[in-house]
Amino acid sequence: MCCDGVLFHIVKLQPGDSAQALAALGLKVKRKRKQDCILQPCSAHAECSCTIYQARPVRCRVFECKQLHRVAAGAITEAAAVGKISEAKILVGEINALLLRLGATNLRQPLSKRCESVLSEFPDPPSDVATAEARSQLAAAMHALEVLLDQHFRIEPSDSAAELRDRAGQ
Numbered sequence: 001m002c003c004d005g006v007l008f009h010i011v012k013l014q015p016g017d018s019a020q021a022l023a024a025l026g027l028k029v030k031r032k033r034k035q036d037c038i039l040q041p042c043s044a045h046a047e048c049s050c051t052i053y054q055a056r057p058v059r060c061r062v063f064e065c066k067q068l069h070r071v072a073a074g075a076i077t078e079a080a081a082v083g084k085i086s087e088a089k090i091l092v093g094e095i096n097a098l099l100l101r102l103g104a105t106n107l108r109q110p111l112s113k114r115c116e117s118v119l120s121e122f123p124d125p126p127s128d129v130a131t132a133e134a135r136s137q138l139a140a141a142m143h144a145l146e147v148l149l150d151q152h153f154r155i156e157p158s159d160s161a162a163e164l165r166d167r168a169g170q
């Protein structure tokens with residue numbers, strides 16, 4: 001989820017990262033507010049692995065989510081962390097299924113952006129009951145996911161989800 005556009009929208013590049021080298025490896029490198037970053041979902045993410053692992057950016061090397069911190073500190077068991085990850089992935093699956101039902105097939109955007117686009121595309125109120133239902137389920141599932149990610153995965157819980165996503169990959 002750190003790499004596929006669920007947790008973050010971008011990963012900011014750091015001293016020691018080469019934007020050119022990462023772009024040559026196929027990453028989507030952009031300059032945003034005078035800061036080089038790679039866009040998520042990451043092009044190097046495949047089947048839960050990083051295909052450029054030895055050459056990954058600095059923030060990818062140092063990032064640890066709350067679940068990892070909690071396991072390392074002995075606050076929770078590894079099984080509990082796996083359970084929390086499964087909970088998040090089930091929600092992500094539900095959201096993706098709803099997006100598909102609503103005709104959103106563009107997988108190049110982060111998950112929350114895809115939801116925002118789909119929800120803003122439809123007239124308010126929606127023209128039919130099924131669409132209205134799917135739309136309201138999507139909004140509720142995305143809200144539940146954001147709360148779960150803020151509470152159990154993203155670091156610095158006092159910051160807003162939008163700020164964290166934009167700061168990505170810490």
Ligand code: SF4
Binds near residue numbers: 011049056060
């Ligand atoms: S470079 Fe590798 S570790 Fe970093 S976001 Fe992409 S897939 Fe994940």
